[in-house]
Structure formats: C-alpha cells, structure tokens
Amino acid sequence: TVSVVLFTSDLRLHDNPTLHAALAAADEVVPLFVIDEAIASAGFATPNRRAFLADCLTDLDAGLRERGGRLVVRTGDVVEETRRVASETGAGEVRTAGGVSGYAAGREERLRRALESDGRRLHVHDATLTVLPPGAVTPQGSDHFAVFTPYFRRWSQEQPRGVLAAPRSVRVPAGVGSVRAPARADVSGVSEGLAEGGETAGRKRFADWKRAGLATYDDGHDDLAGDVTSRLSPHLHFGTLSPTELVTRARRAGGSGAEAFVRQLCWRDFHHQVLAARPGASSADYRTKHDRWRPAESAGEEIEAWKAGRTGYPVVDAAMRQLRHEGWMHNRGRLLTASFLTKTLYVDWRVGARYFLELLVDGDIANNQLNWQWMAGTGTDSRPNRVLNPVTQGRRYDPQGGYVRRWVPELSTLAGAAVHEPWKLQRAERARYDYPDRLVELAEGRDRFLRARDKG
Numbered sequence: 001t002v003s004v005v006l007f008t009s010d011l012r013l014h015d016n017p018t019l020h021a022a023l024a025a026a027d028e029v030v031p032l033f034v035i036d037e038a039i040a041s042a043g044f045a046t047p048n049r050r051a052f053l054a055d056c057l058t059d060l061d062a063g064l065r066e067r068g069g070r071l072v073v074r075t076g077d078v079v080e081e082t083r084r085v086a087s088e089t090g091a092g093e094v095r096t097a098g099g100v101s102g103y104a105a106g107r108e109e110r111l112r113r114a115l116e117s118d119g120r121r122l123h124v125h126d127a128t129l130t131v132l133p134p135g136a137v138t139p140q141g142s143d144h145f146a147v148f149t150p151y152f153r154r155w156s157q158e159q160p161r162g163v164l165a166a167p168r169s170v171r172v173p174a175g176v177g178s179v180r181a182p183a184r185a186d187v188s189g190v191s192e193g194l195a196e197g198g199e200t201a202g203r204k205r206f207a208d209w210k211r212a213g214l215a216t217y218d219d220g221h222d223d224l225a226g227d228v229t230s231r232l233s234p235h236l237h238f239g240t241l242s243p244t245e246l247v248t249r250a251r252r253a254g255g256s257g258a259e260a261f262v263r264q265l266c267w268r269d270f271h272h273q274v275l276a277a278r279p280g281a282s283s284a285d286y287r288t289k290h291d292r293w294r295p296a297e298s299a300g301e302e303i304e305a306w307k308a309g310r311t312g313y314p315v316v317d318a319a320m321r322q323l324r325h326e327g328w329m330h331n332r333g334r335l336l337t338a339s340f341l342t343k344t345l346y347v348d349w350r351v352g353a354r355y356f357l358e359l360l361v362d363g364d365i366a367n368n369q370l371n372w373q374w375m376a377g378t379g380t381d382s383r384p385n386r387v388l389n390p391v392t393q394g395r396r397y398d399p400q401g402g403y404v405r406r407w408v409p410e411l412s413t414l415a416g417a418a419v420h421e422p423w424k425l426q427r428a429e430r431a432r433y434d435y436p437d438r439l440v441e442l443a444e445g446r447d448r449f450l451r452a453r454d455k456g
C-alpha cells in the first residue's frame with residue numbers, strides 16, 4: 001500500500017504526525033511538495049520566503065535520502081498535482097497537515113473532493129502546525145477566544161500531544177517523477193542577511209539558543225540591541241521546527257525564561273485560532289471597524305519614508321532597515337514601527353502589513369495580519385488607543401543606542417541615548433549628520449489619531 005504525504009508548512013521529519021501516521025498506515029510513502037502556482041500568483045512567494053523554502057526543501061530531501069527515501073517535488077496546481085501523484089503511484093490515501101487560513105481550508109476542501117471522486121481518502125492531521133489545533137479550547141458561547149489572557153490560561157491547562165521521533169527509514173515507490181528542487185542560489189532579490197532555512201539549521205538554532213539564550217529570555221526579550229530572542233519564527237512558519245516539541249522541551253528546561261518563551265508560542269496559537277474562526281480577518285478589521293485612515297495617496301511620501309527607514313525617528317528607521325537587510329525584525333521593532341505607521345502617520349494597517357509580508361521571511365497571514373490589527377486598534381488589543389512613542393520606546397528598549405547605531409550608520413558616531421533625538425543637537429553639530437528631519441511631530445500624529453477615534 002502507498003500513502004502520499006503532502007507537505008505544506010510542516011517541512012520536517014521530527015515530530016511530524018502526518019508523516020508518522022502515513023508510515024504506520026502504508027508500506028511505502030511518497031513525500032510530496034508542490035510548488036503551488038496559486039501562492040506565487042497571489043504574490044506570497046516573495047524572494048526571502050522562496051530562498052528560505054529552497055533551503056528547507058533541500059534539507060528535507062537530504063534527510064529523507066539518509067533514510068532511504070527522497071522528496072518528490074512538483075509544480076502547478078496543488079490539488080491537481082497531488083491527485084496525479086496519487087494516481088500514478090496507486091496510493092489509497094493522501095495525508096496532510098490541517099492549515100488555518102482561508103486558502104488552506106479551500107485547498108483541503110478541493111483536495112478532499114478530487115480524491116474522493118477518484119476513490120481515495122484524504123486525512124487531515126491536526127496539532128501539527130500549532131500546539132493545540134484551533135477550536136480545541138473555546139470560551140463559552142463562541143467558537144474562538146478573542147482575548148489572549150483567558151486563552152493562555154485555558155491553553156496552559158491542556159497537555160500537548162507527545163513528541164514523535166523522526167522516522168528511521170522511509171520507503172518511496174520507485175519511478176515517481178520529480179522536478180529539481182529549487183536552490184537558494186536560483187532566487188534573486190534576497191535580503192543580504194537572510195537566515196538559513198531547513199530542519200537541520202532550525203534544530204541547531206534551537207539547541208544553541210536553549211543553551212545560551214533561554215535563561216535570559218524573560219529579562220532580555222525586549223532589549224533591541226541585546227537581540228536575545230530565539231529567531232525561530234521562520235522555522236515555525238515553514239514548520240521546520242514543531243511548536244509542540246519546542247513547548248515540551250522548554251517546559252522540561254524550566255525557569256522564567258522558558259515560561260516567557262512558552263507564553264510567546266501561545267500567542268502564535270492564539271492568532272491561528274482567531275484566523276481559523278475568522279478567515280476574513282486577514283484583510284477585514286477584526287473587532288473594531290475603522291475606516292477613516294488617511295487615503296494612501298495623500299500619505300505616499302510618508303509611507304515611502306517609513307519603508308525606506310527615513311522617518312527621522314532613529315529607532316523606527318533602525319527597525320525598518322533591519323527588516324530590509326535581514327528579512328526579519330525584532331518584535332519590539334515590529335510593534336513600534338506598526339504603531340508609527342498606523343497611529344502617528346495614521347495610515348491603514350493593511351499598507352504596513354502588505355509591506356511586512358513582502359520582506360518578512362516569517363511573513364505569516366495569521367501572525368502578521370493579526371499583530372498588525374492588534375497594534376492598529378482594530379484587532380484583539382483591549383487597549384486599542386495605545387500609541388507607542390518612538391522616543392520613549394527607544395530610550396527604554398535601546399537605552400545605550402546600540403541598536404540604532406548598528407542599523408543607522410549615519411548616526412553611528414553619536415554616543416549613548418542621544419542617538420534617539422538627533423534634533424536636540426546644536427544646529428552646527430546636527431548639520432554634520434546626513435540624517436533626515438522628523439517627518440511629523442509626535443504630538444501632532446497622536447492627536448490626529450485620537451481625534452479621529454473619538455469621532456468614530
């Protein structure tokens with residue numbers, strides 16, 4: 001018997017319930033990845049994510065070969081290609097991990113119908129992409145939690161499923177056609193400092209960070225210059241690491257760093273269960289409707305300055321430049337740049353979310369769109385009017401100014417926290433720095449936001 005395992009966002013051999021079940025159910029398995037044309041034409045296959053994905057596929061193929069198998073790669077329509085592979089190999093079933101986006105739900109539905117009409121079964125495996133599957137815990141009277149803290153409380157009471165070992169051997173039927181897996185070198189326009197993808201790199205990153213960073217995570221996770229967060233988000237996005245395994249191993253390690261880390265992983269599950277219940281929240285306001293943003297045309301220059309990291313607010317600019325250079329940004333940077341765009345420049349969160357998705361290697365519909373909504377005050381934040389002041393934020397989370405000096409070289413000779421307020425320098429000294437003036441006064445931006453909110 002043959003089982004096809006359609007990999008999506010679970011590009012790993014360790015702790016993969018879908019692969020595990022297929023190996024138990026059939027004599028031979030076809031590990032399949034389809035380079036989905038629909039994702040490319042929707043603009044979601046950006047250079048950074050394509051490059052990281054190429055690493056992941058190369059590594060997955062190598063891991064399968066070590067176990068006697070290989071990865072089958074196809075391109076085209078994911079449903080049609082999967083159906084074709086199933087029929088070419090005479091597979092009785094296809095297995096895949098359950099996704100949460102509207103797109104993933106549609107894909108599953110189409111696949112189920114196509115396979116059933118050929119007399120084959122589709123098995124969708126939960127608790128692969130998240131620790132708890134969406135809907136596993138719900139508050140009374142609703143299909144999802146809209147507030148994080150009660151969700152976290154309930155989520156913490158559940159026992160995650162056991163972590164599964166990587167298989168020892170994988171037998172793949174002979175003669176299944178595959179295209180060459182893409183290589184990172186084939187992709188142009190990739191951020192210079194992009195991290196390496198793949199399960200091997202992800203496991204090494206986690207092992208190193210658990211040893212050196214986990215214990216200081218609680219105190220240090222907001223320290224921009226310290227940069228002590230795990231940087232595991234792209235691995236979680238592509239599923240080269242299992243969130244269940246991370247939670248289990250962090251809990252085993254114990255301590256306040258591990259607790260804080262597990263809480264952040266719960267945010268990921270939280271947003272996934274919101275999106276699964278409300279797929280429309282990827283583009284529509286989730287809780288508080290707000291449609292009085294400045295029209296993008298009238299804010300064009302300011303949006304461009306924000307994207308380029310030339311707003312005149314050093315910590316905002318540092319974070320935006322980190323994004324461009326690495327395809328990744330520190331969480332504190334994401335918060336304050338999102339606040340700056342929506343609440344100081346008063347621009348629609350969708351403009352910022354789209355730009356983040358263009359560059360972020362971990363760019364993820366659930367986490368990106370819902371975190372943007374959180375910061376814009378249309379999402380799940382219980383204090384939707386909060387405005388983050390970039391000067392205060394800079395002084396608090398980059399007290400020595402090291403983060404700004406790293407990313408804004410024009411200011412690299414300014415010592416200490418003075419780097420956060422170059423406009424306070426004496427005129428002659430200010431003139432020595434080739435750095436833009438502030439786009440807007442903070443108070444002006446904040447007032448505009450609050451006035452508009454009050455009217456609504």
Ligand code: FAD
Nearest residue numbers: 229230231232233264265268331334362363364367368371
């Ligand atoms: P750590 O601090 O080490 O946290 C561990 C893991 O917990 C992360 O890898 C991530 O999977 C999860 N996590 C942490 N914080 C959050 C959060 N607020 N929401 C959801 N999951 C979280 N994260 C993405 O994975 N993809 C995105 O597209 C994305 N867009 C964002 C946009 C905005 C405006 C904001 C404010 C946050 C966004 N985040 C996104 C969440 C968060 O910033 C990143 O997950 C985090 O910075 C990744 O770095 P890390 O792996 O070092 O995180």
